Amino acid sequence: MFTKILIANRGEIAVRIIRACRDLGIRSVAVFSEPDRGALHVRLADEAYPIGPAASSESYLVIEKIIEAARKSGAEAIHPGYGFLAENAAFAQACVDSGIVFIGPPPSAIRMMGDKMAARTVMKAAGVPIVPGTENPIDDDIGAIKIAAWIGYPILIKAAAGGGGKGMRIVHDQSEIKSAVRGAKSEAKSAFGDDRIYIEKYLAKPRHIEIQVIADSHGNCVYLGERECSIQRRHQKVIEEAPSPLVNPSMRKKMGQAAVAAARAAGYVNAGTVEFLADDHRNFYFLEVNTRLQVEHPVTELVTGIDLAIEQIKIAAGEKLSFSQGDIKITGHAIECRIYAEDPSSGFLPSTGILSVYHEPAGPGIRVDSGVYEGAEISVYYDPMISKLLTFGKDRLQATARMLRALEEYRISGVTTNIDFHKTILRHPEFIAGRLSTHFIDMYYKPSDEFPENLAEAAAIAGALMEHQAQNKLSLSAAKRSRVSQWKTAGRNLIQNRTAEKGWR
């Protein structure tokens, strides 16, 4: 086992991995950009090394600086977290080349899964259902029209090198196809330096369901059930849960076996996630593989009792999985709400500022993974996620009730958050019924500036009281001032009089 691990990340995921290291008795090494000197991950790590200025491109994304910090500290392994360099095959390779263990899959698997079209090909060959569409890049709109006619509108044009919605276009009929192809290609070119695009069937109201897999370097690979992540805004997940309200045991087994087949086909080692789209008839289609620990991994930890970050480290150290597929049991229900500094009433616009009040919920069934504390700043430089709030309960109802309680207890001032947004979603009858889709927010969420009348009244009273106090203080100090100045005046008169006595008498 390693004695020291460097965490090439910041925020809550760096804290998460520091905690896994502590549990294993391994020393943790943080890296930090200038504004992160006082960040929670630096406060909690055993050691910490500066790696440059605020911009990620000059700090957290600079492979050489990370490797250099690992060398200086004597860390034997690097955990990349998610984001930044986590799915960068060149970084994984640089670790290998420097004799440092990269805690994640081999560079070849990262590279293969990073190419969305190559991944589709591998999956299809492994017998995993994929969304109907092209297997080769589309060159022009004529090719696109042909294929679209075959799979039927609406279609989705996607970038082969893509991700994050860039180079993506929905096309509803043939008249739109020409400009969509042109637009997607140019966007893909500028975003990824690669203008290859492909076509998929566009599913109406799909659900996003993903399977956690984990594989050791000895050929063992198991799946740890699914997570449903259908509640998304701006193509980003905000609420995730396990198990999925849709998935039954036979669907779980089918999806799980497909995911394990996919992982094996890709020569996958370590923790990974196979993402699927599903419809309400429990059909599912391969979407992509995330070759890292997901943001939402804790919901799986809560329902399986398996600590994924710890397993990642053990696997990277060459250990065998300590469990087999038969040992995996899903118990209870877990929900994650991502708490963001953003304003849901203005299109989820990020919000920045100092967390002048920051009080996390606690108690039965609550887990908070955060990278902040009272007085910390949510800056423009990094992701505006404040924390991941998780609840666990014996069933979905209890997990939801506990989440509503936790959201109620959370106290944040200084930045606008999506806490009330989460409450609204969790109380929506369609959410309660488990009828989810990636269009849920568009369909059901109406931003509102409304606030409960009693809250507004109490706020008005608080405001009036504070104004009253301030005015009283003002008039008190004004009274003091005027008293003082009378004294001063008197004193001055006295002195002047004396001077006069001495001088002008």
Add this chain to the structure above:
Amino acid sequence: MFTKILIANRGEIAVRIIRACRDLGIRSVAVFSEPDRGALHVRLADEAYPIGPAASSESYLVIEKIIEAARKSGAEAIHPGYGFLAENAAFAQACVDSGIVFIGPPPSAIRMMGDKMAARTVMKAAGVPIVPGTENPIDDDIGAIKIAAWIGYPILIKAAAGGGGKGMRIVHDQSEIKSAVRGAKSEAKSAFGDDRIYIEKYLAKPRHIEIQVIADSHGNCVYLGERECSIQRRHQKVIEEAPSPLVNPSMRKKMGQAAVAAARAAGYVNAGTVEFLADDHRNFYFLEVNTRLQVEHPVTELVTGIDLAIEQIKIAAGEKLSFSQGDIKITGHAIECRIYAEDPSSGFLPSTGILSVYHEPAGPGIRVDSGVYEGAEISVYYDPMISKLLTFGKDRLQATARMLRALEEYRISGVTTNIDFHKTILRHPEFIAGRLSTHFIDMYYKPSDEFPENLAEAAAIAGALMEHQAQNKLSLSAAKRSRVSQWKTAGRNLIQNRTAEKGWR
């Protein structure tokens, strides 16, 4: 179900019950003494009512004030928490008389179990093993000598009305018995107004193991496994865990069935705890029944997935238990460390002060039940417990590792705590081996003023840096002052000169 519940308590247990109310959609009503106006339970409750000054005897212990607050608020039920009025039969009766539901057992059960001798008699009749000893009060030392000769020294003299170690004496041989009887009787008289005493066999190195039982008002009663609470100081538990490292399935079943028999014999309804002493051969003896929610109830919640506070409320509302004995499964391992404001190096002397820094641990496997926050005061008026730190893991090893991690993360300034004490205990080979007894701390804990050399060095450096900064500031402002005073002096000279010019030329 109730719509509003008053919590006749403060601190972490009041917060715990507020959370249970939230989970059930019930409004919570807090009561508070003057210094508790800003306490966490008041901050989190839906409503709050003042009940008098700091002294418990004038606030939290005044039955009429609690009942009055319940009336004013319209609460239909009262949860007493633990301590204060929780095991006061007169209070339970007063609730009943006022038409308010008391969330706990019927007054008759509280009364019966409050009389330690009566409880012994009931248990013996129910077939529950009891510590060998007397069934009737001892009048004098002659009776005591006779019985002691029969059960064998050492013996324990205990107060019939007792609890908390008051009126208790260990007697090692006949020569000590006379003064012990006299002392115990007079102490019992002054503490409880009842000088009845009885004798029990004194077990060497016993383990404290207790069974959680829960009974509804429809005749259903189940046990939820055991908790081991052998780690005690000053006769108070500090570390508790579930399951016990000693208890195997057959012992669990035997103890559980004995506890259920005991509860049935007492006409018990709601949650209760049957405490036993056990030896390493897995013999166990009835000690007493606690007719309330225990401080350490969360370890049972973590390993069974059952929310005890919620079950208590449901039972009080007349609901049937939603599970039977066969549904109860013990999964994983849970540990609780009670974080106290006290100094282990001076005999666990309580410590008071303001929590100037207060940062709770979080992350995977951690639950913190606390009633404080940064800036709150640990005062002389109430129990010096700061929080209950709980961890859950797949086994005892993981729960312990997570506890050590959490203790490491905890940041408290302003009061001395027993955090380092807990670390020492958890790392002790005998603790790790699960060889526990109520004498563990006396036997194995050596208070020490030692601190790690690197910590002391870093502290010395921090001190020198701060001193350096302070001196620099001093010399800077001194420089400023002297500059200013030169100006002033110059000005004064100018004025004097002018005056002189005008006056004395």
Add this chain to the structure above:
Amino acid sequence: MENSRAKPHPKQDRGKRVAMIYKVTIGEKKYEIIVDGKTTTVTINGRTVNVDHKNLRSKLHSILADNIGYEFELVRVNGGFDIWHGSGSLHAEIIDEKSERLRRLMGSSGTGTKASSLRAPMPGLVVKVEVEVGQHVKKGDGLVIVEAMKMENELRAHAPAIIREIRIRPGQAVEKNQELIVFE
């Protein structure tokens, strides 16, 4: 820490007590609040409410209004407070009776001035300007796209308006609160 109910300021007690009237506007709601010297009761829109106030620390306040608990952080801003309630903030405009009388005497138009410009809600990079000078926009129309925190954020019109002036161009970095567009 200070508890208005428990410890009235003895100095204030000696002084004359005048009930003050405050006019509070939150969103589209208006409240008239009468505070007497003791501050243990207030009258809000004619209804009397028992109030117990406790300053938890710096700007964080606990209010029990008829025993119902609220917690706010109050940050003073022009003409009132930003009132943070745990997951966001309300803006409360507060005018006391005296000031309002003064304002009327000065012939001011009072409250209700409309936002006359679009300001950047966060620092970022202008990606696109979606309107032109002279253009009529309606509520919800996109005006400017700003990239911040790796996301593109569209700033939209909160009300119908005419674009008078555009003060930024694509590619330009902007500060928080910087004026981007001026309306007529």
Add this chain to the structure above:
Amino acid sequence: MENSRAKPHPKQDRGKRVAMIYKVTIGEKKYEIIVDGKTTTVTINGRTVNVDHKNLRSKLHSILADNIGYEFELVRVNGGFDIWHGSGSLHAEIIDEKSERLRRLMGSSGTGTKASSLRAPMPGLVVKVEVEVGQHVKKGDGLVIVEAMKMENELRAHAPAIIREIRIRPGQAVEKNQELIVFE
């Protein structure tokens, strides 16, 4: 917030920089620490340590000493600091070289004055006085029992001593830090 490494005070930079020597005593350990003007390295008992210091807020400080992280709250008390490290505190006595020279000139005996009295560590009620005037006590002997927080707490002797004066009696309420017993 201030980061000693990132932002040296320009004013101090202009002034002359003198390395200062501080003598720090923690428990029975003594450290001689040399701080130069930049405070990015210090020398402790002859060994050089790279130090990065960050004031997290008010009295809470983060120290990276040769990249190893520590966090302390430093509370100034007579002659040094109480240094809280998360679960308790250390007391650090700090003397700078200048002051020590001064002290020597004044003929003072320096550090190490012994505790000459027993003070109440918390407010409470005296239950029992276990010693008499003139009595010799050894380290660990019980002196006074004080009831606080519903518990009886025995205060013991930290060192051998002779009882000179007893300033309290059973049944008496005492304040925190009140002198209970004076030693010879």
